Amino acid sequence: xxxxxxxxxxxxxxxxxxxxxxxxxxxxxxxxxxxxxxxxxxxxxxxxxxxxxxxxxxxxxxxxxxxxxxxxxxxxxxxxxxxxxxxxxxxxxxxxxxxxxxxxxxxxxxxxxxxxxxxxxxxxxxxxxxxxxxxxxxxxxxxxxxxxxxxxxxxxxxxxxxxxxxxxxxxxxxxxxxxxxxxxxxxxxxxxxxxxxxxxxxxxxxxxxxxxxxxxxxxxxxxxxxxxxxxxxxxxxxxxxxxxxxxxxxxxxxxxxxxxxxxxxxxxxxxx
Amino acid sequence: xxxxxxxxxxxxxxxxxxxxxxxxxxxxxxxxxxxxxxxxxxxxxxxxxxxxxxxxxxxxxxxxxxxxxxxxxxxxxxxxxxxxxxxxxxxxxxxxxxxxxxxxxxxxxxxxxxxxxxxxxxxxxxxxxxxxxxxxxxxxxxxxxxxxxxxxxxxxxxxxxxxxxxxxxxxxxxxxxxxxxxxxxxxxxxxxxxxxxxxxxxxxxxxxxxxxxxxxxxxxxxxxxxxxxxxxxxxxxxxxxxxxxxxxxxxxxxxxxxxxxxxxxxxx
Numbered sequence: 001x002x003x004x005x006x007x008x009x010x011x012x013x014x015x016x017x018x019x020x021x022x023x024x025x026x027x028x029x030x031x032x033x034x035x036x037x038x039x040x041x042x043x044x045x046x047x048x049x050x051x052x053x054x055x056x057x058x059x060x061x062x063x064x065x066x067x068x069x070x071x072x073x074x075x076x077x078x079x080x081x082x083x084x085x086x087x088x089x090x091x092x093x094x095x096x097x098x099x100x101x102x103x104x105x106x107x108x109x110x111x112x113x114x115x116x117x118x119x120x121x122x123x124x125x126x127x128x129x130x131x132x133x134x135x136x137x138x139x140x141x142x143x144x145x146x147x148x149x150x151x152x153x154x155x156x157x158x159x160x161x162x163x164x165x166x167x168x169x170x171x172x173x174x175x176x177x178x179x180x181x182x183x184x185x186x187x188x189x190x191x192x193x194x195x196x197x198x199x200x201x202x203x204x205x206x207x208x209x210x211x212x213x214x215x216x217x218x219x220x221x222x223x224x225x226x227x228x229x230x231x232x233x234x235x236x237x238x239x240x241x242x243x244x245x246x247x248x249x250x251x252x253x254x255x256x257x258x259x260x261x262x263x264x265x266x267x268x269x270x271x272x
Numbered sequence: 273x274x275x276x277x278x279x280x281x282x283x284x285x286x287x288x289x290x291x292x293x294x295x296x297x298x299x300x301x302x303x304x305x306x307x308x309x310x311x312x313x314x315x316x317x318x319x320x321x322x323x324x325x326x327x328x329x330x331x332x333x334x335x336x337x338x339x340x341x342x343x344x345x346x347x348x349x350x351x352x353x354x355x356x357x358x359x360x361x362x363x364x365x366x367x368x369x370x371x372x373x374x375x376x377x378x379x380x381x382x383x384x385x386x387x388x389x390x391x392x393x394x395x396x397x398x399x400x401x402x403x404x405x406x407x408x409x410x411x412x413x414x415x416x417x418x419x420x421x422x423x424x425x426x427x428x429x430x431x432x433x434x435x436x437x438x439x440x441x442x443x444x445x446x447x448x449x450x451x452x453x454x455x456x457x458x459x460x461x462x463x464x465x466x467x468x469x470x471x472x473x474x475x476x477x478x479x480x481x482x483x484x485x486x487x488x489x490x491x492x493x494x495x496x497x498x499x500x501x502x503x504x505x506x507x508x509x510x511x512x513x514x515x516x517x518x519x520x521x522x523x524x525x526x527x528x529x530x531x532x533x534x535x536x537x538x539x540x
Contacts, residue, residue: 028456183305190313
């Protein structure tokens with residue numbers, strides 16, 4: 001175990017260092033992504049302003065503010081695009097090098113993604129989070145801060161991260177069949193934003209659609225941790241949700257191993 | 273003299289573009305995937321509006337159909353600009369810092385023309401398709417004014433809007449001549465356009481001011497679109513859009529031209 005950690009830790013640290021090096025570009029990207037959150041914020045404020053109801057989709061206006069920014073924040077932490085790296089490695093043929101090294105390619109990707117995740121968490125997310133906690137304290141009617149909820153939120157987010165990365169690894173396998181996956185990546189990104197609850201809480205979807213989502217991994221990626229943070233899941237329901245996330249981690253892991261074996265069998269690399 | 277020059281450039285454009293079509297035909301799968309990608313992500317934006325309007329009758333006085341028109345209208349100038357001038361992004365990300373810009377300096381042709389004509393971006397057809405579909409839908413529903421004046425101004429507005437897009441792109445890409453890479457800045461500026469997909473009244477004053485006067489995307493999408501809806505708006509909006517397009521065009525071209533003079537090759 002110790003040897004394994006020693007082998008994969010450098011991937012994490014390297015990615016962290018790489019991110020630190022391109023700070024300028026990174027902050028601008030954060031800004032771009034924040035645009036989306038702010039558009040969403042103003043849009044939702046206008047939506048709540050256009051209705052007499054106190055709650056929409058089960059959320060009050062105050063809860064919605066927290067939802068929007070927490071969903072944004074969770075989305076940024078969780079969605080590390082492993083498939084980008086896979087497609088780069090495939091197009092450039094460097095994936096062959098990874099096959100002959102005595103390490104597991106997927107593990108190295110996950111370790112690298114962890115570096116990304118930690119960085120995204122440290123740099124923008126913590127500050128947004130602190131801002132949100134101040135908001136939570138200032139606005140009456142919101143549930144108070146609770147260390148327990150935060151703890152469960154963090155556990156759930158780590159599971160979300162694993163679900164996303166394992167899912168994205170499977171998605172990245174498409175790169176072995178076509179070199180231009182840009183179009184598909186756009187589809188994936190749009191779908192992820194929509195189905196994970198980043199754009200709109202899952203509770204806004206029609207009942208029947210929600211039942212279908214129960215059998216897909218997407219709502220476990222963002223919606224579940226944010227709902228935990230908001231205190232919407234408690235007791236048995238909370239444990240069921242965490243269990244469901246864990247089940248997705250296992251399932252996607254096994255599925256990934258399966259396609260990886262299939263794909264590497266038919267791999268052809270130009271030149272040596 | 274001027275006419276001959278124009279004709280020469282038109283001929284060149286045809287030659288370059290026909291080369292490009294050959295490339296597309298070679299990789300048809302890529303073409304359809306890119307198109308589908310853009311089409312699909314726009315459609316989800318509409319699905320979002322549908323879900324929201326399940327809960328509310330109207331958004332600050334705007335109905336769902338009207339918002340869908342604004343959304344769709346915004347895609348058309350964006351799509352036109354995206355289709356024809358996508359290569360400008362490369363100036364911001366790669367050409368200057370890698371020294372690839374050398375080859376444009378060497379040819380006896382207008383530099384910006386060379387860059388723009390080098391590539392058509394077929395992915396943009398996805399955006400255009402969504403835009404045209406949604407505008408057509410609004411016309412069938414009878415919520416847009418379709419008399420002669422509005423129809424003419426519709427096309428004027430789309431062209432002016434595309435020009436504003438191109439100018440903003442050129443301006444921020446040209447910063448690369450001084451910064452080497454200006455991609456992130458261009459990205460920030462470009463994404464600002466997303467604010468204008470919705471009525472600007474929903475935003476705080478500062479944001480509204482910025483998207484109306486600083487990076488004037490409100491003039492590309494929301495403001496002209498609301499003129500075409502039955503709101504009794506004044507055609508002055510379209511006039512202002514054209515004015516802004518002209519001014520931004522001049523500024524962007526001037527900065528770009530300046531930039532080519534300070535350009536230094538990466539050397540090899």
